Amino acid sequence: MASTAVSSGARRIRRQLPTSPWLFAAPGLLIAGAFILYPFVSTLVNAFTDRRTLVPGEFVGLANFRELLHDDMFWIGLRNSSLYVLGVVPALVLLPLLLALLVHKSIPGITFFRSAFYTPVVASIVVVGLIWVWMLDERGLVNSLLETVGVGRIGFLSDQWLILLSAMAVTVWKGLGYYMIIYLAALANVPRELHEAAAVDGAGPVRRFLSVTVPAVRSTMVLVAALASVAAFKVFSEVYLMAGPSGGPAGEDTTLVMLVQRTGTGLTGRVGYASAISVVVFAVTLVLMLLVLRADRKEES
Amino acid sequence: MSVLEKVRPAPQQPAATAREPRITDENGRRIRVWELVLRYLLLLGVLALTVGPFLWQLSTSLKGPTEDIFSSPPRFLPSDPTPHNYERVAETIPVWDYALNSLKVALANVVTNCVGAALAGYALARLRYRGRRVATLVFILTMLVPVEGIIIAQFTTMRELGLNNTLIGVLLPGCVSALNVLLMRNAFLNLPYEIEEAAYVDGANVWQRFLRIALPAVKGTLAVVAIFAFMGAWDDFLWPLIVLSDPANFTLTIGLNYLHGTFANDERLVAAGTIIAVAPLIVLFACLQRYFFRGVGEGAVKG
Numbered sequence: 001m002a003s004t005a006v007s008s009g010a011r012r013i014r015r016q017l018p019t020s021p022w023l024f025a026a027p028g029l030l031i032a033g034a035f036i037l038y039p040f041v042s043t044l045v046n047a048f049t050d051r052r053t054l055v056p057g058e059f060v061g062l063a064n065f066r067e068l069l070h071d072d073m074f075w076i077g078l079r080n081s082s083l084y085v086l087g088v089v090p091a092l093v094l095l096p097l098l099l100a101l102l103v104h105k106s107i108p109g110i111t112f113f114r115s116a117f118y119t120p121v122v123a124s125i126v127v128v129g130l131i132w133v134w135m136l137d138e139r140g141l142v143n144s145l146l147e148t149v150g151v152g153r154i155g156f157l158s159d160q161w162l163i164l165l166s167a168m169a170v171t172v173w174k175g176l177g178y179y180m181i182i183y184l185a186a187l188a189n190v191p192r193e194l195h196e197a198a199a200v201d202g203a204g205p206v207r208r209f210l211s212v213t214v215p216a217v218r219s220t221m222v223l224v225a226a227l228a229s230v231a232a233f234k235v236f237s238e239v240y241l242m243a244g245p246s247g248g249p250a251g252e253d254t255t256l257v258m259l260v261q262r263t264g265t266g267l268t269g270r271v272g273y274a275s276a277i278s279v280v281v282f283a284v285t286l287v288l289m290l291l292v293l294r295a296d297r298k299e300e301s
Numbered sequence: 302m303s304v305l306e307k308v309r310p311a312p313q314q315p316a317a318t319a320r321e322p323r324i325t326d327e328n329g330r331r332i333r334v335w336e337l338v339l340r341y342l343l344l345l346g347v348l349a350l351t352v353g354p355f356l357w358q359l360s361t362s363l364k365g366p367t368e369d370i371f372s373s374p375p376r377f378l379p380s381d382p383t384p385h386n387y388e389r390v391a392e393t394i395p396v397w398d399y400a401l402n403s404l405k406v407a408l409a410n411v412v413t414n415c416v417g418a419a420l421a422g423y424a425l426a427r428l429r430y431r432g433r434r435v436a437t438l439v440f441i442l443t444m445l446v447p448v449e450g451i452i453i454a455q456f457t458t459m460r461e462l463g464l465n466n467t468l469i470g471v472l473l474p475g476c477v478s479a480l481n482v483l484l485m486r487n488a489f490l491n492l493p494y495e496i497e498e499a500a501y502v503d504g505a506n507v508w509q510r511f512l513r514i515a516l517p518a519v520k521g522t523l524a525v526v527a528i529f530a531f532m533g534a535w536d537d538f539l540w541p542l543i544v545l546s547d548p549a550n551f552t553l554t555i556g557l558n559y560l561h562g563t564f565a566n567d568e569r570l571v572a573a574g575t576i577i578a579v580a581p582l583i584v585l586f587a588c589l590q591r592y593f594f595r596g597v598g599e600g601a602v603k604g
Contacts (some may be wrong), residue, residue, distance in 0.1 A: 020507050021428035025436050027413075028421030028477045032443040035474040039454035040446045046454065053457070102343055113344045115590050117351050122586045122593070124536035126554040127579045130561055131358045134568050141357050144373040177351070181597040234449040237538045241558070257449045257539075264453035265543055271453055278450040285447050 046275035053269040064276035074277065077256040080164060080239070084255065085232045085288070087168040088175075092228040093221050095172065096179035101213065103180070104187050114184075118177035125174065129241030132170045133157065136242075157242060160252040167238040167253075175231075179224050186220035187213075219296070226292040230285050236261065256281055355579070362386050362572035370568060386573035390560070393570060396577060398549075399556035403535055403578075406471050406552060410534035411527045417477030418526055419519075422485025423511050427497070437486070443479035449539065456543050470544045471552065475533065481526045488522035489515060525596040528589055535582060553578045 047064060051057030068074045103114050120128060135141050136156035143153040156166045190213065198208045214221070236257040239247070245262075247254030254262075256277060264274025356377075363382040364370050390396050424430075425437050455474055456465065464470035492515060500510050516523075538554045545555055560574050586593055 021424045021430040021433070024420045024424035024428065024511075027417040028479075028482050029436065029439060031417065031473070031477040032439060032479055035455060035458065036443045036446050036448075036451070036479070037439070039451040039458055042457070043451050043454040053460075099347065102340065102347070105340070107337065107340065110344075113348060115586075116348055118590075118593065119355065119583065119586070120351055122532065122582050123355075123579045124538065124554050124582075126536075126538050126557050127575045130557060130571055130575050131354045133561070134361065134572065135354055135357065137568070139371040141375050144371070144375040148374040173351070178597060181594050230447070234447055236449060241561070245562070260450070260453060261539070261543060265456065269453070271457060274453045278453065281450040282447060285450075 043275045043278050046272050047279045049272045049275075050270075051272040051275075053265075053267055053271060057272055060272070064273050067273065068276060068280070073251060073254060073259060074256075076252060077254050077259040077277070078280070080253060081233050081235065081256040081284075083164065084168060084171075084235050085229050087165070088171050088232040088235075089225055089229045091168075091172045092175050092179055092232075093225050096176050096224070097183050097213075097217065097221070099176060099180045100183035100187055101209070104184065114180075117180060120174045121177045123174075125237040126241065128170060128174050129238055132166070132173075133242055136166055158249075160249050163243045163248050163253050164239070167235070167242045170238050170242065171232065171235065175228065179228070182224060183217060183220060186217040190216040222292060222296040225295075226289060229288045229292060233284055233288060234281065355583075358572045359576055361569055362576050364569060366569070386569045387577070389570055390573045390577065393564065394548075394556050394560055394574075396553075396556060396574065399551050399553045400577065402468060402550065403553040406468055407531045407534040409472050410476060410530045413472070413476035414478060414481050414530040415523055415527055418481035418485045419516060419523060420511075421477065421482045422487075423489055423515060425482070425486040426489035427511075427515065428507070440479040440482045440486075444483065448474075452540060452543050455540070459544055465544055466547050466550060468550060468552075471537075471541050472534070474540065475537075478530075478533075481530070484522055484526060485519065488519040492518050521592075521595070524589075524592050528585070528592050529596050531585070532582060 046057075048059055048061060049057040050060045050063070099117065103110055103117065137143070138153060138155060138158070142156070147153055154162070156162050194212045194216065195208060198212050203211065234257050235255050239253055239255050240258055240261075243253035247258055247262075260274045260277050260281070263270050263277065360377060360379055361370055363384075363386070364379040365381055365383045365385055368380055369376075421436075421440070425433065425440070459465040459470045459473075462470075464473065496518075497510050497514055500514050505513070536554065537552075538558070541552050541555050542558065545551055548556075548559065551559065557571075557574050557578055561571050564570050
């Protein structure tokens, strides 16, 4: 608070000490630098070393990346994280839009429904994961219902592919409300004259959805696709909780971030190798962003 | 701008009070009855899907040891509701200590994010100095770093500082998030310059202008930052999982994961644990919905 002490005569001139802007920004810059940017740079550096948790390690060139090429677990992780993007993103682009259309019209009680649909977003992913572990249990609610209607029980959490599919469903379930709110804001800006004109022309609801709504919210769909695909590729918690820490039967459900966590932590953690996997995560995330942005530009032209 | 304000058309139209079911949409057009019925059926269906699992979990947590929780067809209501399972959670793991740890981290996260983001946001938006653009760029780059990819390096950094396995270590990496700094910056940028200029002419220094004029004008955004800081810290899983190893320092989410890993076959126990973890946030959400929705609108622009 140095500047408050300045005498009144000098106040006009020295009202803003040259250091004070930096004092304002200092806490934020310090945290960003020490706990985000420095770890980011050190991940890039460590990827080329054989550093372990307790051993500083030495420069090993591309050895970690060469090892990755022959590491089955890495390919499993890359496969699962990529499948996750393919499975989750289309659902998260489309379903919340339909949901937003459903809650868009202001009929009585609609604010209650909007809030209720948002509840899964508020809950921790751990809570959500454990709720669905119990729902999808061999003897859980979903299987009880399936048995009641005569389908029979399904081992959602014992088969490698069903586990991955169930985890994807949980990700979609938790994300619905979040993206619904984003779409609601976009729908509010769609000029209703467009809908009316289309209705006068005799277009049915499906036709109006495709030729009026979708073009009007297209840029929001791209935004949602970008957010959802980056998040899906970095999936950890859902699969960790539903498949278990070791990634399901024979580790076949391991995702890349799960592999980073498993390889790099603990007293014998291979920090260097885990960093190399992280670099792959960075690279793919970047490519995904660029792909989505390019798709956006292409459609526009 | 608040999403909800944009979204929510005029509040309940008087048409709803008419005796016959003559309900109009926001444009004053009548909605046909069958369409309305269909809408409500769909809404109820989605409601069952989104809220149902929480209620099932609550129901399971209230069922006593003698009641069959695996019955088919399922029984949705506990025949004899009992808090027994909640007592058992507290006997199995120190769940109230974990809740207190989570609360400490979440509240500290609120304070550090509000203070740190407001200060830095003000510096980026309002103060003139060399390097302002660089500082803004630093925060933008920080926001773009995928946190899941740097957890191992964050962990080694914490070890070097001797802060692994502490609540401070859980708090630090997210305690002034770059996204919040940029949210505050935008909020300050949207304020008209004139009000501060008047104070400037009256001789108010930078701290006075910040505290008395600028800050009160961005209370809404500050509330959004506070709520999302609380929710983020309370719900976080991956980072505390990595940085905490001593069960004495667990937060609630890590404690739940431990409970699930050790007592997976005791569904009533795990159900009670999850309800303890989620109830405070649902209450918070019910009270402050407006800010939750507004935060989605502001946060989504980050991409």
